[in-house]
Each structure stands twice: as C-alpha cells, then as structure tokens.
Amino acid sequence: MTLTPVRGRFAPTPSGLMHIGNMRTALIAWLQVRSAGGQFVLRMEDIDKPRCRPELAEQALADLKWLGLDWDEGPDIGGPFPSYVQSERESLYRDALDKLEQEGRLYPCFCTRAELLMVASAPHGLNSEGPVYPGTCRLLSNEQREERSRDKTPSLRMASPGHDICFQDLAAGPQRFPADAVSDFVVKRADGIISYQLAVTIDDAAMRITDVLRGYDLLDSTPRQLLLYEALGLPAPRFTHIPLLMGQDGKRLAKRHGGMAIAAMRANGVHAEHLVGWIAAHSGLIDKPEPVRPHDLIQEFNLDRIPKDPVTVTDLMLQSLLG
Ligand code: GLU
Numbered sequence: 604m605t606l607t608p609v610r611g612r613f614a615p616t617p618s619g620l621m622h623i624g625n626m627r628t629a630l631i632a633w634l635q636v637r638s639a640g641g642q643f644v645l646r647m648e649d650i651d652k653p654r655c656r657p658e659l660a661e662q663a664l665a666d667l668k669w670l671g672l673d674w675d676e677g678p679d680i681g682g683p684f685p686s687y688v689q690s691e692r693e694s695l696y697r698d699a700l701d702k703l704e705q706e707g708r709l710y711p712c713f714c715t716r717a718e719l720l721m722v723a724s725a726p727h728g729l730n731s732e733g734p735v736y737p738g739t740c741r742l743l744s745n746e747q748r749e750e751r752s753r754d755k756t757p758s759l760r761m762a763s764p765g766h767d768i769c770f771q772d773l774a775a776g777p778q779r780f781p782a783d784a785v786s787d788f789v790v791k792r793a794d795g796i797i798s799y800q801l802a803v804t805i806d807d808a809a810m811r812i813t814d815v816l817r818g819y820d821l822l823d824s825t826p827r828q829l830l831l832y833e834a835l836g837l838p839a840p841r842f843t844h845i846p847l848l849m850g851q852d853g854k855r856l857a858k859r860h861g862g863m864a865i866a867a868m869r870a871n872g873v874h875a876e877h878l879v880g881w882i883a884a885h886s887g888l889i890d891k892p893e894p895v896r897p898h899d900l901i902q903e904f905n906l907d908r909i910p911k912d913p914v915t916v917t918d919l920m921l922q923s924l925l926g
Contacts, residue, residue, distance in 0.1 A: 604683050606683075607640060608639075608641065609640070609814060610644060611644070611812065611813070612632070612807070613629040614817075615648065616648045617647060618654040618655050618659065620662060620866050620867075621662070621866070622856070624818070630883075631845060633672050634897070634900055635814060635904070637897075637901045637904075638901050643673070643674045644675065646688075646810070647663070647678050648799070649690045650690060650796065660678070664678070669869060669875050676810070692806065695806075695809060696797045699801060699835060700797075702835060703835070708762055708834050710759070710760055710787075711748055712736075712739075712760045712789070713751045718739075731824055732786075732823075732824075732827070736786045736788070741760075741762060757793060758791060760789055761787060761790050762787050764834075767781050768829050770826075772822070774843045774906060778822070778825070800828055800831065804831040807840055808838070812840050814840055818844065819844045819847050821844060822844040846909070846913045848916050849915045851916070868924075868925070874894065876894035876896055879900070880892045881920075888908055888909070
C-alpha cells in the first residue's frame with residue numbers, strides 16, 4: 604500500500620456512546636483528509652481498559668459507518684501499521700518508555716492524589732492535566748526513591764525541558780505555551796496504564812499521521828505531545844483543533860443535554876443524511892440544514908468556513924434534528 608502525502612485519523616475512546624460532538628469531529632477530520640485525496644485511519648483508543656468496553660468500540664464503528672464515513676485502515680480492516688486497537692500496542696509504548704528512561708527523561712513520582720490536590724491553589728497550568736506539578740519528586744535521591752517505592756508504586760513523569768512550546772494550529776492559529784504551564788506530566792500511571800499523551804504520540808507517529816484534527820478541548824494536550832515527539836526524535840504532524848459544540852449551559856455538549864447518543868438517534872429513526880446536513884450547517888460547511896451525504900461535502904470543504912468560536916446548540920436546534 605502506498606502512503607498518500609496526507610494521512611489523518613479519528614481516534615475514539617470506547618468508554619461511552621458516540622454523540623453528536625464526536626460525530627462532528629469525525630466528519631470534519633474525514634473531510635479534511637478526503638478533500639486532500641488522503642488516507643483516513645480509524646484507531647480505537649482503549650488504553651484505559653477499565654473505562655472501556657468492547658461493545659462500545661463495535662457500536663462506534665457501526666455509528667461511523669451509518670453516518671457514511673469510510674476508512675482505509677482500522678480495527679475491522681487492518682492496514683500496514685497494526686494493530687489499530689491501542690490495548691494491543693502496549694509493546695510499542697514500553698519501547699518508547701525505555702528510550703525515554705535511558706535518556707534520563709523520566710522520573711518516578713510518588714505523590715498521592717491528595718497531595719496533588721493540595722497544590723491545586725497554585726496557579727493553574729494546562730486544564731486537562733490539572734494544576735501545574737511542582738516537581739516534588741523530580742529531585743529525590745536514588746535512596747529516597749528506593750525507600751518510597753517500598754510503600755507505593757510510583758507513576759512515571761516526563762521531565763519537561765523548561766522551554767516554551769510554540770506551534771501553528773490550522774484552526775486556532777499560532778500557539779505559545781509557556782514552559783512553566785506545561786510542567787512534568789505523567790506518561791505511565793501508578794496502576795501501570797500508559798497515559799493518553801504517550802500512546803497517542805507513539806501511534807500517530809507510527810501510523811505516519813500527517814494531520815491531527817480534533818476538538819479544542821485537546822488543544823492543551825498538544826504541547827505535551829510535541830515534547831514527546833521532540834524527545835523521541837519523531838516528526839510531529841500538523842494540528843487542527845476545532846471549536847466545540849456547547850450546550851445552552853455553556854458546557855461542552857454531552858449526553859446530559861439529552862438525545863445526543865447516535866445509537867438513540869438511530870433507534871428513533873433519524874436519518875444519517877439529516878444528521879450530516881445538520882452538523883455541516885452548524886459547522887459553517889453548508890448554508891442551511893438539508894440532507895447530504897459526507898461525500899457531497901468533500902468538494903467544497905474548506906477549514907476556514909468552520910466558526911472560530913464554540914457553537915451553542917439550542918433546544919430549538921436540537922428539536923430540528925430530533926424531529
Ligand atoms: N481518544 C481521544 C478522545 O476520544 C481523542 C484523542 C485524539 O484525537 O488525540 O477524546
């Protein structure tokens with residue numbers, strides 16, 4: 604199989620049912636790739652096994668197919684960079700951890716959740732990782748590490764190199780994250796689970812992904828992933844973080860806003876083309892909601908048409924979808 608110059612992916616976590624927000628991200632990531640004649644990869648991000656369920660992974664594939672999306676590589680069809688299921692890729696993550704360890708980039712962290720929360724009054728770092736880690740365990744001596752590991756299995760943290768991280772986001776524009784906001788982040792949890800940051804970086808690099816398009820909520824994960832690309836000597840993809848759909852309460856659109864799960868919509872007789880049209884219209888891709896297939900949107904797709912701010916989904920907008 605020849606790799607195309609543009610390769611994108613959608614990487615759902617099967618810990619819940621797919622909802623309108625995930626479907627919108629999937630559709631726009633697919634359009635970005637297809638409009639460039641590129642290959643689309645589907646990867647199941649079930650690294651946090653206790654939170655994930657195989658039947659939700661199955662359901663996610665079925666929902667994406669129902670919407671009218673297709674992929675060139677994925678858990679159901681394989682491809683040149685198997686496996687497309689994260690829980691089957693552990694050995695790759697262990698190799699990366701070994702490499703980082705050998706280069707002295709990792710250190711064990713014995714801090715408990717309560718200790719980490721106590722520093723929560725300190726200035727906040729990146730939202731998705733909680734408060735800035737003050738580096739408490741970074742300077743422990745080998746003796747102290749040995750002593751503390753008798754009582755507690757540590758997590759592993761990546762020591763950040765202390766420089767600002769800058770990148771150009773294709774939707775959100777130029778980004779600069781100051782060194783002190785990135786802080787040392789967890790790459791392997793105390794329970795042995797590999798962190799999202801490490802797994803996603805290794806996978807995107809191994810699968811030769813050139814374009815990562817995802818929701819704005821993951822924008823602040825990107826500096827950590829860029830640090831990992833840098834430390835592992837891997838080429839980083841381009842990043843596009845699109846503004847989210849919000850509920851009327853100002854929170855990210857979620858199941859609590861009602862009628863959001865795709866499985867429920869399907870059961871209620873919503874047509875895929877109706878949903879695609881609705882998503883496209885509320886994402887600036889077509890002028891008004893009318894039934895369309897994903898393929899109909901490829902030709903005219905232009906990232907610049909996607910609103911720069913989050914889109915608030917009102918009850919009225921939802922009613923027009925759910926009928
Ligand atoms: N698995 C992540 C999620 O479902 C997405 C990861 C990514 O796109 O980088 O939120």
